[in-house]
Amino acid sequence: xxxxxxxxxxxxxxxxxxxxxxxxxxxxxxxxxxxxxxxxxxxxxxxxxxxxxxxxxxxxxxxxxxxxxxxxxxxxxxxxxxxxxxxxxxxxxxxxxxxxxxxxxxxxxxxxxxxxxxxxxxxxxxxxxxxxxxxxxxxxxxxxxxxxxxxxxxxxxxxxxxxxxxxxxxxxxxxxxxxxxxxxxxxxxxxxxxxxxxxxxxxxxxxxxxxxxxxxxxxxxxxxxxxxxxxxxxxxxxxxxxxxxxxxxxxxxxxxxxxxxxxxxxxxxxxxxxxxxxxxxxxxxxxxxxxxxxxxxxxxxxxxxxxxxxxxxxxxxxxxxxxxxxxxxxxxxxxxxxxxxxxxxxxxxxxxxxxxxxxxxxxxxxxxxxxxxxxxxxxxxxxxxxxxxxxxxxxxxxxxxxxxxxxxxxxxxxxxxxxxxxxxxxxxxxxxxxxxx
Amino acid sequence: xxxxxxxxxxxxxxxxxxxxxxxxxxxxxxxxxxxxxxxxxxxxxxxxxxxxxxxxxxxxxxxxxxxxxxxxxxxxxxxxxxxxxxxxxxxxxxxxxxxxxxxxxxxxxxxxxxxxxxxxxxxxxxxxxxxxxxxxxxxxxxxxxxxxxxxxxxxxxxxxxxxxxxxxxxxxxxxxxxxxxxxxxxxxxxxxxxxxxxxxxxxxxxxxxxxxxxxxxxxxxxxxxxxxxxxxxxxxxxxxxxxxxxxxxxxxxxxxxxxxxxxxxxxxxxxxxxxxxxxxxxxxxxxxxxxx
Numbered sequence: 181x182x183x184x185x186x187x188x189x190x191x192x193x194x195x196x197x198x199x200x201x202x203x204x205x206x207x208x209x210x211x212x213x214x215x216x217x218x219x220x221x222x223x224x225x226x227x228x229x230x231x232x233x234x235x236x237x238x239x240x241x242x243x244x245x246x247x248x249x250x251x252x253x254x255x256x257x258x259x260x261x262x263x264x265x266x267x268x269x270x271x272x273x274x275x276x277x278x279x280x281x282x283x284x285x286x287x288x289x290x291x292x293x294x295x296x297x298x299x300x301x302x303x304x305x306x307x308x309x310x311x312x313x314x315x316x317x318x319x320x321x322x323x324x325x326x327x328x329x330x331x332x333x334x335x336x337x338x339x340x341x342x343x344x345x346x347x348x349x350x351x352x353x354x355x356x357x358x359x360x361x362x363x364x365x366x367x368x369x370x371x372x373x374x375x376x377x378x379x380x381x382x383x384x385x386x387x388x389x390x391x392x393x394x395x396x397x398x399x400x401x402x403x404x405x406x407x408x409x410x411x412x413x414x415x416x417x418x419x420x421x422x423x424x425x426x427x428x429x430x431x432x433x434x435x436x437x438x439x440x441x442x443x444x445x446x447x448x449x450x451x452x453x454x455x456x457x458x459x460x461x462x463x464x465x466x467x468x469x470x471x472x473x474x475x476x477x478x479x480x481x482x483x484x485x486x487x488x489x490x491x492x493x494x495x496x497x498x499x500x501x502x503x504x505x506x507x508x509x510x511x512x513x514x515x516x517x518x519x520x521x522x523x524x525x526x527x528x529x530x531x532x533x534x535x536x537x538x539x540x541x542x543x544x545x546x547x548x549x550x551x552x553x554x555x556x557x558x559x560x561x562x563x564x565x566x567x568x569x570x571x572x573x574x575x576x577x578x579x580x581x582x583x584x585x586x587x588x589x590x591x592x593x594x595x596x597x598x599x600x601x602x603x604x605x606x607x608x609x610x611x612x613x614x615x616x617x
Numbered sequence: 618x619x620x621x622x623x624x625x626x627x628x629x630x631x632x633x634x635x636x637x638x639x640x641x642x643x644x645x646x647x648x649x650x651x652x653x654x655x656x657x658x659x660x661x662x663x664x665x666x667x668x669x670x671x672x673x674x675x676x677x678x679x680x681x682x683x684x685x686x687x688x689x690x691x692x693x694x695x696x697x698x699x700x701x702x703x704x705x706x707x708x709x710x711x712x713x714x715x716x717x718x719x720x721x722x723x724x725x726x727x728x729x730x731x732x733x734x735x736x737x738x739x740x741x742x743x744x745x746x747x748x749x750x751x752x753x754x755x756x757x758x759x760x761x762x763x764x765x766x767x768x769x770x771x772x773x774x775x776x777x778x779x780x781x782x783x784x785x786x787x788x789x790x791x792x793x794x795x796x797x798x799x800x801x802x803x804x805x806x807x808x809x810x811x812x813x814x815x816x817x818x819x820x821x822x823x824x825x826x827x828x829x830x831x832x833x834x835x836x837x838x839x840x841x842x843x844x845x846x847x848x849x850x851x852x853x854x855x856x857x858x859x860x861x862x863x864x865x866x867x868x869x870x871x872x873x874x875x876x877x878x879x880x881x882x883x884x885x886x887x888x889x890x891x892x893x894x895x896x897x898x899x900x901x902x903x904x905x906x907x908x909x
Contacts, residue, residue: 420769
């Protein structure tokens with residue numbers, strides 16, 4: 181009897197819940213997003229959007245790794261929790277190919293989809309169909325302390341080589357005063373240290389896979405790249421760099437502890453902001469280094485807004501995406517917070533705006549983005565798309581484990597050769613499990 | 618004595634709870650077993666609605682054959698063993714200490730038990746950011762006070778750090794159980810031994826410790842069951858790097874990072890087997906101890 185009562189009660193409860201959800205659905209969209217500065221800033225302006233359109237917006241703001249797990253689980257199980265998801269260049273083409281995203285071919289004339297930077301548009305499309313609209317885009321570049329370089333009597337070329345970087349790091353390194361030559365990412369995780377070592381390896385002529393999807397960690401290029409990185413960081417890097425990621429390095433650089441930092445171009449606006457940075461007026465920018473082999477060590481990434489295929493309110497979601505990634509939104513932010521703080525790297529027209537050209541890092545950001553080619557990322561040919569990642573579903577898992585092996589080298593717990601042998605074995609295992617080999 | 622009628626009524630009344638409990642346990646277990654024999658890669662479009670292809674024991678072979686399997690079993694046993702040794706030894710000492718009458722005993726006992734009520738995620742965060750951080754942590758300040766270079770605990774001594782954090786959490790549990798055991802110890806027996814001239818250590822070895830034997834087995838048994846599945850502490854601090862990838866964490870990585878649910882489920886079945894081996898082993902010892 182109590183069983184029946186329980187059943188009835190739960191049925192009634194379920195009805196209430198779904199009825200409530202249905203009523204709310206008329207006007208509210210739920211957006212999952214990442215907790216970085218530009219996105220938080222956008223949340224401050226959503227009231228304006230609600231005023232214009234009458235659509236309410238609910239935000240679910242999460243840290244990058246957690247966001248990835250949440251939206252991936254939601255999309256693979258068809259959970260339907262979100263009407264808009266903030267995803268990156270890695271997820272978009274894979275999800276688009278699986279038919280999990282609503283194609284963005286209904287964008288209005290005024291939105292001017294051709295204004296999106298071609299590199300970004302290419303990376304967020306599958307088979308020529310755009311599946312996500314870039315909110316901001318980034319590459320990576322060298323940020324260095326002009327005052328320290330001057331004191332060392334050196335000058336940073338606009339397009340340095342890794343040897344230039346090593347020489348500059350040696351000259352600026354002053355551990356007695358807690359100033360380190362160069363700060364780079366070592367933190368495990370495919371989007372953290374994994375991304376950095378991958379682009380470094382690209383410039384040394386290494387690659388993740390050959391054209392038959394065999395792992396390439398047993399090749400001399402990988403050993404050369406990893407050995408160079410470890411030597412550079414052990415000699416001229418901060419202590420404990422094995423656990424430093426983007427945020428750790430950002431705060432080190434802002435405190436004046438780093439001579440150089442090679443990282444995302446979006447960091448430029450943080451290190452030149454006098455409110456947060458003690459070195460704001462002495463930061464110079466250069467392209468990410470190369471090794472004379474024709475590929476630079478810079479990546480390409482965009483945080484973009486996409487609509488999951490299961491949503492009931494694709495129209496309202498599309499309206500929001502058009503608003504958030506439009507030229508008008510950029511102008512809105514510029515008006516209220518200054519041109520240096522607008523979301524960069526998404527639209528060509530931004531780089532043609534005279535006010536924005538006056539921002540010190542604007543040109544270098546654009547040059548870095550233009551120097552990145554996701555369809556042709558390595559010296560030797562590869563079967564995959566993506567620069568700091570390989571656009572296959574298995575990559576996140578594999579690269580997280582590989583970056584953990586490498587981090588053990590950075591912490592002095594195993595040798596370069598041991599790490600590469602382990603990485604080779606586990607990558608081939610996983611690729612076999614996935615049926616590539 | 619219950620009548621036939623009352624007994625069947627009782628059964629009927631209990632049925633919903635029993636069915637609910639069974640469902641709670643059996644449904645996930647059966648699904649895990651089913652998934653472990655199938656190819657289930659959600660990122661490649663596999664889903665339950667479309668039917669999952671049967672692959673036999675492939676996932677099991679692959680999980681066992683992966684280069685991370687044995688290190689993860691090793692890490693699991695190392696962490697569980699380390700925590701057990703620390704909590705039991707310190708637990709016995711603390712229990713003896715707290716058993717002595719002293720001023721403020723009530724407050725001290727509450728303080729000793731407090732860490733058990735802190736959520737694992739929270740305690741891991743506090744340890745990571747406030748204690749072990751090589752730049753801003755308490756330990757780093759302490760090291761600098763003595764002119765030493767701060768240690769980056771979570772990368773240089775990662776397994777030890779995890780053992781420390783988990784021990785800190787579980788020590789109150791061990792202390793609590795052992796304290797109640799000590800309180801049931803016959804005072805007169807101790808006094809008699811003292812009068813016969815037995816020194817402190819002898820009294821401890823021959824009277825206190827044997828008396829605590831049963832309580833220690835209970836502590837070991839219960840803690841092992843919980844420690845085999847520690848996760849939050851590792852997720853928050855090292856993310857499975859630097860040799861702290863336990864079996865539980867490896868399964869998490871297979872399912873969430875690699876999005877391979879079949880392979881992860883096979884790992885889950887191995888974890889069930891491992892836990893059962895340990896449990897049977899421990900039950901025997903407990904049984905023997907309880908028989909005495």
